[in-house]
Amino acid sequence: QLQLVESGGGEVQPGGSLTLSCAVSGVEFDTFAIGWVRQAPGKEDEGVSCISSNSNIIMYTDSVKGRFTISRDNVKSTVSLQMNSLEPEDTAVYYCAAAWPGHRCYRGMTDFRSRGQGIQVTVSS
DSSP states (O other), X not given: OXXXXXXXXXXXXXXXXXXXXXXXXXXXXXXXXXXXXXXOTTSOEEEEEEEOTTSOOEEEOGGGTXXXXXXXXXXXXXXXXXXXXXXXXXXXXXXXXXXXXXOOOOTTOOOOSEEOOOEEEEEOO
8 A cells, every 4th residue: 555654844944944755655666756745824735846757757836946856766765855945935734745657747736646644844934
């Protein structure tokens, strides 16, 4: 059974950095794209980033381009999101999310097959 477990969230001041990690188990990790979705209070889901199974395709929503970096390790079955120059608008619950096999990444993708429990990221002075 597919399981995704996020770690690394917390509170940081504007301009600071955080790295989110996600450990995936229960399936062959290198057979599907994986990404991050966030939900801010009172707002709809926002697809933050997505990376293809072989890391050849990487997508970011416009608001995080140049600040966030997604990467995956197919040996360790993990995906990470390095977040730099954080802004208060980045405050949200961040979910690690797995795509269906064969589904390609696209910008703003939110239609993943499964998500983790989510982890809070708060950017505040």
